[in-house]
Amino acid sequence: MENFNKQEIDAKLKETFPLEHRWHNRFHLEMPFGLINDPNGMAYHDGKFHIFYQWNPLGCEHKNKCWAHTATRDFVHYSLPELALWPDDVHDKDGCYSGCGTVEDGRLRVLYTCNRKEDGVRIPAQRFGSLKGDKVEKEEIIVPDHPEGITGHFRDPYLFTRRGKRYFVIGAQREADEKGTVLIYEETAEGWKNLGEVKNRLGDFGYMWECPNLVQFGSYDVLIFCPQGLEAREFDRQNIYQAGYIAGHLSLDSMDMMQHTKFQELDRGFDFYAPQVLTHEGRQILIGWMGMPDKDSEYPTAELGWQYSLTMPRELRLRQGHIYSRPARELKDLRIAxxxxxxxxxxxxxxxxxxxxxxxxxxxxxxxxxxxxxxxxxxxxxxxxxxxxxxxxxxxxxxxxxxxxxxxxxxxxxxxxxxxxxxxxxxxxxxxxxxxxxxxxxxxxxxxxxxxxxxxxxxxxxxxxxxxxxxxxxxxxxxxx
CATH class of the missing domain: 2.60.120.560 (Exo-inulinase; domain 1)
Structure with a gap:
């Protein structure tokens, strides 16, 4: 395990803001050093939107996965980013992978995937933590390993509530055919119970589904996820990996996504992956990673010591089974009249x-x-x-x-x-x-x-x-x- 000195890393961040290189963006979240990727842990707490995101503060490689944290009241003014969560014990020694945020008993909590490898074997665990001051204090592990029938590719939990109960959806890969899927877990008095896979009509749809979100729009459920291993077509699926959704009605009794639409992409550009959605006061606010896995050579800022951005926040609406997205209304305040x-x-x-x-x-x-x-x-x-x-x-x-x-x-x-x-x-x-x-x-x-x-x-x-x-x-x- 690398030694992550929070004080030193935060002090270095303080020295390097505001960002001044001509390739550094003005109104996109990014870091002065290291590699960032998936937005994580989005939550509204204590009058502020909290945004965590994957960050390697030690270099421009996909390793040393930590979480950075910033907060904003208006998507214009932000707290200086800080190192908030990092690998420091046996469970997450090979990376603090993606997860979500929630507010519980007045506390901002996160749920994330601990990554560890033993003799080359991946052992993922799902763990809670709470934001205390400027760091996440790690708490209980609720799922210690991947379930039977699922490979070690088991990650990125996203909490949601139905009928007064808490659940999370999580990305996975089946052992039998090495194909992508998502599972749902239910919180019970005895702990978190695996309800199994969400049935759907997509068929063979890639070898892994990452970063699932389950979001409600009125009576519709939308499953957002990132399938890997789809063939490119003339008018869609043209990136190496996709980020999109199906809209339908999720039955937690039959574990079936009923009457769902075809898979549709959330973004048609070159640089969009691993989006996360925060529900707040009737709004569905999305932030994505502005980058693409396994394409690092296409981003020349790595030579200068940093890599990737996050997208601007977007508001989502569902109309006739299709998601419309617009820039968050707060961004109008960036206009210089x-x-x-x-x-x-x-x-x-x-x-x-x-x-x-x-x-x-x-x-x-x-x-x-x-x-x-x-x-x-x-x-x-x-x-x-x-x-x-x-x-x-x-x-x-x-x-x-x-x-x-x-x-x-x-x-x-x-x-x-x-x-x-x-x-x-x-x-x-x-x-x-x-x-x-x-x-x-x-x-x-x-x-x-x-x-x-x-x-x-x-x-x-x-x-x-x-x-x-x-x-x-x-x-x-x-x-x-």
């Missing part, structure tokens, strides 16, 4: 505007006679393009003209008919875009070679009947010790 630039034009084929170091762009287009509409973020000669093919009803995201980091194209179906709506957030390296008022979203990381403020261009092959919108400069997150 006096910088607003109005966009109003009719019967045009092309329009360009310079952007700020951090920008939000709202665009509504009446497509008129045009058949192809290309929205370009240009960093000098480097370009990130969003290409809409109206005839095929297909949106493509093309970053092949960026020189550093990952390349490639992502394509998905998007119905626009006569109007196309885009909401684009452009940070130093993080771009998040919401299509058709949140019907689809995409997260993309780009690493411009030169320190150039981007320019946005909207170009069509025929006249757009009208284009309206606005551009704002966005302020940075503020961190207080």
């Amino acid at each position: 006096e910088t607003a630039v109005e966009l109003e034009a009719e019967d045009i084929k092309e329009i360009s505007r310079p952007l700020f170091e951090g920008s939000e762009i709202l665009l509504d287009m009446d497509l008129g006679e045009s058949k192809e509409i290309v929205t370009t973020l240009a960093y000098g000669t480097e370009k990130l393009r969003f290409i809409y093919d109206r005839k095929e009803q297909v949106m493509s995201i093309d970053r092949n003209e960026m020189k550093k980091g990952g390349r490639g194209v992502r394509r998905f179906k998007l119905f626009a008919d006569e109007n196309l709506s885009l909401q684009i957030f452009v940070d130093k390296t993080a771009v998040e875009i919401f299509f058709q008022h949140g019907e689809e979203a995409a997260s993309i990381l780009v690493f411009p070679e030169k320190n150039i403020r981007p320019e946005i261009t909207i170009a069509a092959d025929g006249e757009l009947k009208s284009l309206s919108g606005k551009i704002w400069e966005l302020d940075s997150f503020r961190f207080n010790a």
